[in-house]
Amino acid sequence: MTATTALRTEHDHILSVVACLRAACSAAGAPNGFDGESFGSMIDFIKNYADAWHHAKEETHLFPALEARGLPRDGGPIGVMLHEHGIGRSCVGHMADNLAAAIDGDETARAIVTQYAMAYADLLVAHIQKENGILFNIADQVLSVEEQARLERIYETAVPEGADAGTGKRYEALAAALCQRWEVDPAEAAQLGQGEFGCHAG
Numbered sequence: 001m002t003a004t005t006a007l008r009t010e011h012d013h014i015l016s017v018v019a020c021l022r023a024a025c026s027a028a029g030a031p032n033g034f035d036g037e038s039f040g041s042m043i044d045f046i047k048n049y050a051d052a053w054h055h056a057k058e059e060t061h062l063f064p065a066l067e068a069r070g071l072p073r074d075g076g077p078i079g080v081m082l083h084e085h086g087i088g089r090s091c092v093g094h095m096a097d098n099l100a101a102a103i104d105g106d107e108t109a110r111a112i113v114t115q116y117a118m119a120y121a122d123l124l125v126a127h128i129q130k131e132n133g134i135l136f137n138i139a140d141q142v143l144s145v146e147e148q149a150r151l152e153r154i155y156e157t158a159v160p161e162g163a164d165a166g167t168g169k170r171y172e173a174l175a176a177a178l179c180q181r182w183e184v185d186p187a188e189a190a191q192l193g194q195g196e197f198g199c200h201a202g
């Protein structure tokens with residue numbers, strides 16, 4: 001599995017939780033529909049898998065490898081991706097800050113949690129479409145076979161800071177459990193990542 005294929009697979013898990021997030025936001029509009037436990041699990045997933053696991057791999061290994069091949073950090077696709085990672089962190093920060101009050105029944109806090117959850121979902125769908133459809137295709141073209149193999153080895157063995165070797169599998173199991181809870185089909189959710197930038201290129 002190439003490094004970009006491994007990252008595309010992680011996108012599929014992230015998109016399944018994004019679909020759950022949207023379902024939970026729809027449900028939250030109904031009386032007693034706010035599922036605080038689910039929002040807590042999804043915030044945990046976003047912080048510790050989508051960001052601290054997946055984005056960390058992009059920022060620590062893939063993006064520097066692309067910069068070394070001449071892609072500018074500022075003003076190009078890498079800069080856009082880094083900027084969007086930051087917006088995502090801000091969204092999930094607002095969700096986390098308001099979760100306890102939302103669970104206690106505070107309507108304003110619930111509105112803030114769902115508002116930022118919807119914003120995060122839209123951001124991540126567009127972000128993953130750009131990585132799947134543009135940046136990772138560029139990576140597949142500009143990285144040498146040796147560089148792809150080096151990244152592949154890193155992705156098989158390296159554990160991002162703050163995570164452990166079981167982090168990936170643990171959160172992928174959490175994503176599967178959330179899909180059951182929210183009746184989300186992971187294969188259908190993965191289609192969100194194809195979007196306007198073309199089909200899945202491996």
Ligand SMILES: [Fe+2]
Binds near residue numbers: 058081
């Ligand atoms: Fe990214």
Ligand SMILES: [Fe+2]
Binds near residue numbers: 007011058128131
């Ligand atoms: Fe990504």
